[in-house]
Amino acid sequence: MSQSLHPMLNIAVKAARTAGAIINRASLDLDILKVNTKSPNDFVTEVDQNAEAAIIETLLTAYPGHGILAEESGREHGSKHSDFVWIIDPLDGTTNFIHGFPVYCVSIALSFRGKVEQAVVYDPTRNDLFMASRGRGAYLNDKRLRVSKRTRxxxxxxxxxxxxxxxxxxxxxxxxxxxxxxxxxxxxxxxxxxxxxxxxxxxxxxxxxxxxxxxxxxxxxxxxxxxxxxxxxxxxxxxxxxxxxxxxxxxxxxxxxxxxxxxxxxxxxxxxxxxxxxxxxxxxxxxxxxxKPIRLRKKPVEEAPAAPTGDDAPF
Incomplete structure (x- = not known):
């Protein structure tokens, strides 16, 4: 997949790796980390904010007309009315990160008219890159992913x-x-x-x-x-x-x-x-x-349909 990434997914990968580098550098010196408390047990660090800023800069440099929904800054960046919205968590697992517990990641998704079309999750401690484009499969680095076959x-x-x-x-x-x-x-x-x-x-x-x-x-x-x-x-x-x-x-x-x-x-x-x-x-x-006490309104998400093709395809 690395040879044929969708251009928008490619930009998301670049943004995630940039944020991952910021996180890895900060992880080497946690003693000087500035930690603020959003609410009890809910922390935000300067690393969250710096990583988010780097992600947004990378995305909006490539796609200045797109919208942004980010954990730390909400919707204050990007276009407010674009059909394209980047949904960003610059550091998921902040509490783990603060303690040096190596389970945290960067999460970036691109939605088009409310439906997620591109996705990247980057684990900077293991250099693991999970990614997907709608209709084109999911990958860990260059390996195709499949859910488990267990049935019980x-x-x-x-x-x-x-x-x-x-x-x-x-x-x-x-x-x-x-x-x-x-x-x-x-x-x-x-x-x-x-x-x-x-x-x-x-x-x-x-x-x-x-x-x-x-x-x-x-x-x-x-x-x-x-x-x-x-x-x-x-x-x-x-x-x-x-x-x-x-x-x-x-x-x-x-x-x-x-x-x-x-x-x-x-x-x-x-x-x-x-x-x-x-x-x-x-x-x-x-x-x-x-x-089953509650009546279902809609079907669950099925396996993703094939991506649209031709001139009408947004991706």
Whole structure:
């Protein structure tokens, strides 16, 4: 794939590597790192800000008419009305980075009219570059990625993220943890959601779920998963997960089993249904109907369709 990168993906790779170099330099001297607290347990460093500035400069130099949605600066850069929007997390896993725990990454996605078309996630500690263009597959460096072939949740390694911000519903998460943990082979919490999603695409994890995530945490990883043959959705298996602050991902069979377990915990309520507290997950003896208490509105994200061709293709 490195020989035929889409021009916009090529620019995203350049931006991610530039940010990765900034992060790697800073990691050599964490003692002098300036850390600010956005809220309890939610940190931002000068490295986040410097990496984000370098990414935005690289992207807007190449595409000055594009929009920007970035974790630290929001929408204050770029065009406010472009169909093209770059969705950026300059350093996902800041808390890990501050402690020298080597699990963090740069995440850059390009959406066109609300649909992610290009994606890059760069792990600077391992020099691992995950990338995808819609309809052209997902890659780790030059290796094509495929989600795992496991079909039973009981054999599967599942990734997750713990709630950590003030106001997060920790009790709700503990009920989810109690529901999923006995059903799988193991549960892992590395601490950088964008990288966790790439690990699902690579087959290192068979599935992943988390609440409280923002678009910049999941935009790139979600395309990389679907291009690797996986599925991504919210807790009830619907495709409009990007702004709903809950996500499930996995190989198709594992994804379906996770949705069955997690659907009672959704925070996404249909307009015509009264809001209700999450109900505990059913036991193995429960009737199948009890496992799906919420009506689906949309199909989950399928494997990405072929990219448009001809003069009308935006990419």
């Amino acid at each position: 949740l009981s054999d599967s390694l599942i990734g997750t993220g713990f709630p950590f911000r003030k106001g997060d519903n920790f009790q709700r998460y503990m009920k989810m943890f109690e529901t999923v943990m006995p059903e799988c082979a193991g549960l892992r919490r590395p601490g950088a959601a964008a990288l966790d999603l790439c690990y699902v695409a690579a087959g290192y994890l068979d599935g992943f779920f988390e609440t409280g995530l923002s678009p910049w945490d999941i935009a790139a990883g979600s395309l990389i998963i679907t291009e690797a043959g996986g599925l991504v959705g919210n807790f009830t298996g619907e495709s409009d997960f990007m702004n709903q602050r809950e996500i499930v991902a996995g190989s198709p069979k594992i994804y379906g089993q996770l949705v069955q377990l997690l659907s009672p915990f959704t925070r996404v309520i249909n307009d015509d249904e009264p809001a209700a507290a999450p109900t505990p997950a059913p036991t193995a003896d429960a009737a199948p109907a009890a496992r």
